[in-house]
Amino acid sequence: MAIRTILEFPDPRLRTVAEPVTVVDDEVRALLDDMFETMYDAAGIGLAATQINVHKRIVTMDLSEENDSPLVFINPEFDVMDEELHSYKEGCLSVPEFYEEVSRPQQVRIRALNKDGDAFEMVADELLAVCIQHEIDHLDGKLFVDHISTLKRNRIRTKLEKKHKFEASQR
Ligand code: QAP
Numbered sequence: 001m002a003i004r005t006i007l008e009f010p011d012p013r014l015r016t017v018a019e020p021v022t023v024v025d026d027e028v029r030a031l032l033d034d035m036f037e038t039m040y041d042a043a044g045i046g047l048a049a050t051q052i053n054v055h056k057r058i059v060t061m062d063l064s065e066e067n068d069s070p071l072v073f074i075n076p077e078f079d080v081m082d083e084e085l086h087s088y089k090e091g092c093l094s095v096p097e098f099y100e101e102v103s104r105p106q107q108v109r110i111r112a113l114n115k116d117g118d119a120f121e122m123v124a125d126e127l128l129a130v131c132i133q134h135e136i137d138h139l140d141g142k143l144f145v146d147h148i149s150t151l152k153r154n155r156i157r158t159k160l161e162k163k164h165k166f167e168a169s170q171r
């Protein structure tokens with residue numbers, strides 16, 4: 001198991017569209033272990049493989065306080081069940097320290113494969129609905145900042161670019 005580096009906005013690699021997983025094998029399960037280790041280490045509730053520069057359609061999540069309820073979504077898809085939009089102040093491990101309101105459909109039906117490669121479906125609302133839509137966005141090369149104003153997005157880009165330059169100068 002290993003903690004992987006999380007890419008940060010505006011890294012262009014976050015714009016890669018991820019490929020579907022064809023077989024859920026031990027290599028995928030080893031990647032899932034690294035994703036959970038990386039997500040828990042960073043105190044995240046959701047991580048898409050895209051964020052660790054692996055362009056496969058894999059998402060890990062744990063919405064529990066105790067970090068004892070790991071969820072795996074391989075090749076996840078969703079249908080909107082309730083068109084009504086709900087706004088949530090979102091964050092992202094790839095956009096550290098920035099949080100903005102994003103509106104998304106409040107109820108979705110998720111279809112995915114589990115870590116054994118078996119298909120499952122679940123109806124999601126509240127935080128799970130927000131999180132799966134946010135993570136599927138990552139697999140499609142999108143970020144929550146794409147849902148806010150250009151002005152706000154550009155401010156965040158400038159601040160993170162400054163932080164990255166500073167971090168590079170300290171190495
Ligand atoms: C995506 O986000 C999400 O800025 C998961 O300094 C966000 O785990 C789903 C995090 C909102 C639903 C609602 C962000 C940790 C974690 C930060 C995360 C930070 C430390 C974000």
Ligand code: CO
Nearest residue numbers: 091092093094
């Ligand atoms: Co994110």
